[in-house]
Amino acid sequence: MKLPLPPIPPALLPKPARPGEKRNGDGNGNGNGKASPKDIAIESGKEAGISAVDWVDERTSLSGGARWMMFRKVPKGTNWFYTLGSATMFAFLSQAVTGVFLAMYYRPDAGGGAYESARYISNEVFLGEFVRGMHKWGSSVMMILIFLHMARTYFFGAYKYPRELNWVIGVVLLVLTFVMALTGYLLPFDQRSYWATIVADNINASGPLVGPYLADFLRAGPEFGATTLSRFYALHMMAVPGLIAALIGAHLYLVARLGTTAPPWMKAEPSDELRREDV
Amino acid sequence: MARRKPPKSKYTVDRNVPGAFEGETVTRRRFMTGSAHTVGGIAAAAFTLPALGFAMGPVFERQDARWEDVGAAGEFPQDTYLPRVITIESNVGETGKTTVYMRAHDPAIDGKRKDEYDAYLAVSTRCMHLGCPIRYIEASQRFVCPCHGGVYDFEGKVSGGPPVRPLDRFYTRVTNGRVQVGPRYSVNSELDRFSPRDPAAPLDGIGQYLYPSRPTTAKLK
Numbered sequence: 001m002k003l004p005l006p007p008i009p010p011a012l013l014p015k016p017a018r019p020g021e022k023r024n025g026d027g028n029g030n031g032n033g034k035a036s037p038k039d040i041a042i043e044s045g046k047e048a049g050i051s052a053v054d055w056v057d058e059r060t061s062l063s064g065g066a067r068w069m070m071f072r073k074v075p076k077g078t079n080w081f082y083t084l085g086s087a088t089m090f091a092f093l094s095q096a097v098t099g100v101f102l103a104m105y106y107r108p109d110a111g112g113g114a115y116e117s118a119r120y121i122s123n124e125v126f127l128g129e130f131v132r133g134m135h136k137w138g139s140s141v142m143m144i145l146i147f148l149h150m151a152r153t154y155f156f157g158a159y160k161y162p163r164e165l166n167w168v169i170g171v172v173l174l175v176l177t178f179v180m181a182l183t184g185y186l187l188p189f190d191q192r193s194y195w196a197t198i199v200a201d202n203i204n205a206s207g208p209l210v211g212p213y214l215a216d217f218l219r220a221g222p223e224f225g226a227t228t229l230s231r232f233y234a235l236h237m238m239a240v241p242g243l244i245a246a247l248i249g250a251h252l253y254l255v256a257r258l259g260t261t262a263p264p265w266m267k268a269e270p271s272d273e274l275r276r277e278d279v
Numbered sequence: 280m281a282r283r284k285p286p287k288s289k290y291t292v293d294r295n296v297p298g299a300f301e302g303e304t305v306t307r308r309r310f311m312t313g314s315a316h317t318v319g320g321i322a323a324a325a326f327t328l329p330a331l332g333f334a335m336g337p338v339f340e341r342q343d344a345r346w347e348d349v350g351a352a353g354e355f356p357q358d359t360y361l362p363r364v365i366t367i368e369s370n371v372g373e374t375g376k377t378t379v380y381m382r383a384h385d386p387a388i389d390g391k392r393k394d395e396y397d398a399y400l401a402v403s404t405r406c407m408h409l410g411c412p413i414r415y416i417e418a419s420q421r422f423v424c425p426c427h428g429g430v431y432d433f434e435g436k437v438s439g440g441p442p443v444r445p446l447d448r449f450y451t452r453v454t455n456g457r458v459q460v461g462p463r464y465s466v467n468s469e470l471d472r473f474s475p476r477d478p479a480a481p482l483d484g485i486g487q488y489l490y491p492s493r494p495t496t497a498k499l500k
Binding site for chain 1: 340368372476477478479493496
């Protein structure tokens with residue numbers, strides 16, 4: 001199968017020769033048939049870049065995959081609603097980046113160190129309040145975007161055959177995002193965090209038969225203890241983000257493989273060969 | 280109808296597998312594949328199972344009964360509650376502390392004493408809806424929860440709102456004229472004792488079976 005070449009922006013295309021202008025062999029020159037030192041430098045710079053990319057591509061064939069992913073055909077009628085999925089992914093990336101930097105200052109110590117380190121981030125660290133604010137408000141933004149993306153998929157009928165599995169992966173991602181929201185809520189370790197976690201944990205415990213064991217697993221014992229916070233922290237910064245990243249990969253692969261749907265208000269246009277005219 | 284193919288022989292010799300020898304039923308290729316999968320499975324289990332056990336360990340850890348002094352025997356009245364702070368979880372500072380409401384046993388309200396553990400009542404401040412901290416309101420002689428409006432009467436029985444059972448209690452005992460508060464226990468609407476359960480777990484009817492007790496925190500009596 002031959003993949004389409006990426007379109008080259010007009011500004012980068014070589015200009016045609018002016019009338020009366022003479023060019024040297026490759027069509028790029030200064031007109032007098034001799035390359036100036038500046039042109040040679042630009043040319044060899046280009047060559048170096050191209051050969052570096054070629055070196056990697058020859059060994060990995062990444063360009064084919066990149067073109068397969070990036071230069072897809074999209075149906076007529078594609079509009080701004082189709083950007084909600086990417087927006088959700090960028091919200092996740094923002095959470096990942098700000099989260100990594102918050103982890104440099106945060107201390108999951110239920111004896112008071114956690115609250116103190118969160119206070120230190122907000123009040124003392126340069127740009128700490130900003131980065132913590134990005135992470136805090138970004139979580140709400142991600143939640144809103146994920147629901148808008150889900151609503152777009154639902155109302156455009158994009159969950160139907162053959163995209164059911166992508167819907168299922170999306171629902172798992174939604175649930176994992178809930179888990180992130182739940183585990184992250186405890187980390188500032190103020191009164192709101194503590195009591196919200198107590199309530200959330202007891203909601204888990206209210207499930208019959210397995211509920212009590214699930215709640216004990218979450219809190220690491222029958223009472224909220226020294227390791228509950230570190231448990232939530234480990235889930236919040238390692239286990240769940242890894243799962244989310246892997247599932248986003250699967251989600252994107254299926255989007256590229258199956259393509260996107262046209263909005264429901266677009267009518268299918270029969271091709272001219274198939275149209276029969278009765279006279 | 281197509282003729283069914285005769286079933287393949289289980290012997291590799293009959294199936295013309297190259298290098299087969301007499302009586303062999305599993306090809307060497309299949310055997311190698313199987314062994315590689317088995318070894319891989321054992322290797323994966325070798326780190327997954329201990330890690331899971333490590334994470335689940337605290338659930339099965341036995342809790343020791345701790346007794347904590349809360350005051351002199353004559354300190355607590357029969358007609359109202361006094362708040363006392365006890366530690367239910369060590370090593371976490373303020374986080375591991377909780378308030379209990381204390382009063383002396385009143386035969387007119389509480390009936391006959393059951394055993395040596397209820398000379399004083401220690402009522403837990405954990406709401407039995409979802410675990411928020413309840414508060415005793417002196418004027419109405421009721422416990423009220425700020426989160427979702429649970430209300431309990433003077434004995435700790437539910438008189439309104441979403442809670443599913445009366446407030447938990449703690450065992451109390453008197454040693455050398457001092458009142459000590461011990462482990463937690465849960466009660467059903469008849470105030471019968473059960474091993475401690477999480478909030479939101481009803482204990483009437485089949486509730487006690489739907490929300491089983493922990494093997495690690497048995498009731499004293």
